[in-house]
Amino acid sequence: MVLLLALALGAAALLHTTRNFAMTADTTELISPDLDWRRQRAAFSLAFPQYTDSILVVIDAATPEQAEAAAAMLAARLQVEPRHVRRAWLPEGGPFFERYGLLLLPLPEVQAVLERLIAAQAFLGPLAADPGLRGVLTTVSTMLEGIRRGDANLGEIRPVMTALAGAFEAAAEGRPAHFSWRRLMAGEPSKPGDARRFVLVQPVLDFGALEPGAAVSAAIRAAAQELGLQPTRGVTVRLTGAVPLADEEFATLAQDAVPMTTAMLLALLGILWLAVRSTRYVFAILATTLLGLVLTTGLGLLVIGRFNLISVAFIPLFVGLGIDFAIQVAVRSQAERRAHPQMEQALAAAGAGLGGSLALAAAAVAAGFFAFLPTSYVGVSELGAIAGLGMGIAFVMSLTVLPALLVLLRPKADRGAAPGSSLLEPAEAAVRRHRAWVLRAGGLAAIASVALLPWLRFDFDPLHLRNPQAESMATLADLLADPDRTPNTIDILAPSLAEADALARRTGALQEVSRAMTLSSFIPSEQTEKLVLVEDAAMLLGPTLEPGLRPPAPSDAELVQQLRKTARDLRDVTDAPDQPASAEAGRLAAALDQLAGGPASVRAAAEAAVTEPLTVLLQQVASLLRAGPVSREMLPPNLVADWITSDGRARILVFPRGKTDDNAHLRRFSEAVQSIAPAATGTPIIIREAGDSIVLAFLQASALSALSIAVLLGVALRRATDVVLAMLPMLLSGLLTLGSCVLLDEPLNFANIIALPLLLGMGVAFNIYFVSAWRAGENELVHASLMRAVVFSALTTATAFGALWISSHPGTASMGRLLMIALGWELAVTLLFRPALLAQLPAGGALVLRSDRAL
Structure with missing residues (x-):
């Protein structure tokens, strides 16, 4: 009956998902629109929509004449593609520039x-x-x-x-x-x-697709092919800009999907089998996790309404933590079958022993995820909501559907070795003999990691996370090397052309600025x-x-x-x-x-x-x-429309001086311009402000997570010492991870920072398991079934999501590296520091564990 009810709920969730699935690939929706810099960008985009979500067609030819002819033909051809193109124009060409360009x-x-x-x-x-x-x-x-x-x-x-x-x-x-x-x-x-020309395209995008500009890009390439603009004829047509960059990022991820998924599944199956040594147990765990994932997807769509580029990360979060809950129940039930041969009795005993710690772990992890809700980083805020709800589903599934499947499948009892692992006995012996040294080493490692934190870097440039071999990125790199055509410019919106000209003169006098243009620059x-x-x-x-x-x-x-x-x-x-x-x-x-x-x-x-x-x-x-x-x-209407709005507001375009691909230089450039024009916007400002907003969001969420988890643990454990014991290992593993990032020159970035909620969740769950067992009077934690479950849970997550490392997408690969670093330290803390922290050596010299059965 439990399984039928779960399948019915799963079918309803699947039906809701198929009917209402929605996902936005619009990256502008990932950060709150209420921030000042977002409102400034929105105001500029509303005034000049032609510069929002555009495609820049870069034409390189053997000669300047050939490049000009190719650009003119392609722009004219794209103008008759209303299904895909709103407007296509030559930002540096046309009859006006041919006649009067010399005078400029x-x-x-x-x-x-x-x-x-x-x-x-x-x-x-x-x-x-x-x-x-x-x-x-x-x-x-x-x-x-x-x-x-x-x-x-x-x-x-x-x-x-x-x-x-x-x-x-x-x-x-x-x-x-x-x-x-x-x-x-x-x-x-x-x-x-000198033989490079541009066509600027304002496309018709489909944000319901993973690649919103794919159809437009295909139409542009087809038009170029039709006109004979091919490398064999001396003309190369390349696409870059916000739309191709986003689309090709998805293409890179899709290209790696098969090898990464294969590696994940093989690792998942292999480690699961090593953990439970039973095909039926593995099937029950995977089926429970898959059904829970379907339910979470349906509930997420019901609550949020759609997924975004960040919130879809709830899938690896749910799989990692859902499998952890399932492994805890499975391994504990295998251990209980030595005292309770009947599966029903073993499961009841496992539930009685684990139920409290699993409930507390699920609540603490969910609280950590929900801590992202108040932040301005909408992408992670929605991720926190869905993942937090998923933790409740994973907890309920591990104590209902998984036991029901195990009762129906009747896996054989393992009458072999103890449920721990003989491989862990050396670690247990080392902890017993050198407990004081282990604690000292942990303290010194924490101090060293704190000392390294000032050198921890956050790479604010999202371009560093993209595939440099992709056409859009390679083309953008070429443009960044040209100071006269760099996309790293700043736009300012002035109330009138006269005020724009005055502001342009002030801005152009800045040391960080090479020139500032307005419509008057064309007179x-x-x-x-x-x-x-x-x-x-x-x-x-x-x-x-x-x-x-x-x-x-x-x-x-x-x-x-x-x-x-x-x-x-x-x-x-x-x-x-x-x-x-x-x-x-x-x-x-x-x-x-x-x-x-x-x-x-x-x-x-x-x-x-x-x-x-x-x-x-x-x-x-x-x-x-x-x-x-x-x-x-005399200025052409289209040219005027690119610089003056219908109500008379005027655009100022500001170019940086010096290196246009250096983040530190661009930060100084944007800060200098904003000192004169606080409402300025543009790529350098957006990159800086987005990075600052995301870092602030994670700092706020981290503080709120730590506070909410500490309060929850305090209410459940009712003793400050136990709360500290539960939080210290998580703090140590976090510090060791960040310190390793410094030593390995692995900066945090917009991609791998998404791995932190998973690491937080696993760290909290592991700590609660051990503190709960310690309070319940269990001894030999290193060699117990709990340690076996925790170790294999961490290994499952590490090997499965470490497969991200093989991706050719730099952002995804960096996430895999950070996960492997963090989970490696989590395992080290689990095997060494956490048991040593909970152990106490009395005067007699024998190692014992303090007992408190209050939980």
């Missing part, structure tokens, strides 16, 4: 750019008149003619020959051929990131001087760039003839005194001969390599030469 540069740079264009006039004229491969070859021949006349030397055109030779060799050999006129005309080596300074330079250049270059009627395209035979002619012209100058330039001339001549002797397809590839970027260059030059005065009214 400092005056000396504007002058330098225009002087280079004027110097290239003789070069640009023939190309504009015939913008194809024939025109390029004609231009090269013209330059060579000037060299033969002595008007120039071969070294001056060496960069042109080198760049053309590389592109033509690739085309002749059937490889992707790339050529950049912009780099060639810049007259300097290409800079990192060029020194426009009169710059426009005079532009007008002068336009008068000189205008006729050159508008040659009138262009000649018809050449036939393939004519193109072959032109290739061979240019190759001959190049060989005529290979005896020039400039040997490196002469070598490049010979190399280019050989490439032209290859093109002339190859099929028409290689010549078409060569033409595309030089003419496509040439078309882009000529269009951009013509556009920037048409620049005129820029006023606030």
Whole structure:
């Protein structure tokens, strides 16, 4: 009847779970929205929703021209994906920047750019008149003619020959051929990131899925594939930003799920069998735990309504502590069968002996979990509520369903060795002989651990917990290395543009700030001087760039003839005194001969390599030469909407100076900005404030847990000395764990700190078991069935959840490492310190245990 009732409740819980299961992957819901920094972020997100949960598409191409064309095509293509994309735009491009972008540069740079264009006039004229491969070859021949006349030397055109030779060799050999006129005309080596462009996407997310942005990311990749934006064509498309980072974290966890689950199950089964030496006992324990997990899941959904990314950790918490309760009952019942052969009698005796300590342990552990309820860390607060309820379920199941299953399964009684373990006898003997030394060693270890606590680190950067090999993280690492494009910026919301400009000037003067931008940053300074330079250049270059009627395209035979002619012209100058330039001339001549002797397809590839970027260059030059005065009214509406709200509030974007991937530097940067603008928000502030909020939440919960557990133990045990004896081993194992973290350079972080509730729960439960047994007058604690149950309970949890260590996800692996460290110390304290603490050596020299049957 007990089992049927439990199965009926389990079926009802399972039905409720399947009908009402809900889980949010929205990380913004993990911390209370009532905190000041959360309200500030929410206010900014409400004002500029396009920057919330966005996807940054990073396009890297072989040339700047190719990157710009790819970004423009992809943005236009994504704009017709309303099912997945709300908006897609070029944050650094578009018609406005093509025409007026030059004016946004400092005056000396504007002058330098225009002087280079004027110097290239003789070069640009023939190309504009015939913008194809024939025109390029004609231009090269013209330059060579000037060299033969002595008007120039071969070294001056060496960069042109080198760049053309590389592109033509690739085309002749059937490889992707790339050529950049912009780099060639810049007259300097290409800079990192000069062929990188961005598309910013505001996606439509599905927060009911574990990967809310998976569909959007797939649509972006499909669009890029459709447009031919592939590495084989010299274009790489990568995704990063808040959405891909979160999605790929789930993907990494899913990738490791099978090996980790397999390792957990094997470890669980192996240690359980060693603990009870009976397949039927193992089955009963696992069935009880699984049914309890189903009930806890249903009750959690009923009370909370949904799970979050943190609260789902109730599963390992319940399994670890639920199995502990079940192992205690199972091992004690096996021990009782020596005096009570009938299973029913053995179970009744086990319940009578363990019921009080199990009830107290479950209540204390639940109180520890419920201590997280008042904190601002909503993720762990909900975890505490569900896990606390789960402890009640685990307790009831261990004293009802587990005995019912054991009665029905009738496992054979073990008539072999004593229920303890012969492996523990050396430890028991050592504790007997060296009790004083064990206590002294424990005290010294505690003092040493306390001394190490100032060096305990908390890694506030959540990026350190992500897989560095994932595309989104690798891309973000590239961006962090670029101070002009770092995502570690701060946003400030000002009441008006005038106030934003004033605040930007004050913020920009800070030592920690490189620059502060507002909408006014897109209205060029020194426009009169710059426009005079532009007008002068336009008068000189205008006729050159508008040659009138262009000649018809050449036939393939004519193109072959032109290739061979240019190759001959190049060989005529290979005896020039400039040997490196002469070598490049010979190399280019050989490439032209290859093109002339190859099929028409290689010549078409060569033409595309030089003419496509040439078309882009000529269009951009013509556009920037048409620049005129820029006023606030001329700014594009989309650009204005990215900086000014409909009610006139203005955005300030602040960039850090120096290293943008250093946490200490970013903390100083955020504190400096907030000293002027307390309502500022942004990644550096969010990381710092979230870390501080989580640490404060755990400190509050730890203090409240310790207080509630101490009060509960005081009420149950009714003696301050016993409460201290119950709390001291837990305090020692906690200090040893934190001290080991310092020595092993294992910082606490947002992931492994979630393991602390499990460690707290097991430490409290173990202490209560031993103190209860000690008060009941049991002796030989190290060799008793209680010790066997505790040791195997700890081993089960350690080996099962230590399998997290094998994860390729850094956060999950750090949780596994911390669990192994903590449970290792818990075992050491259980085997050595706790029995020594409870033992008392009288004057006669025999080791006895104080007895108190008040429980």
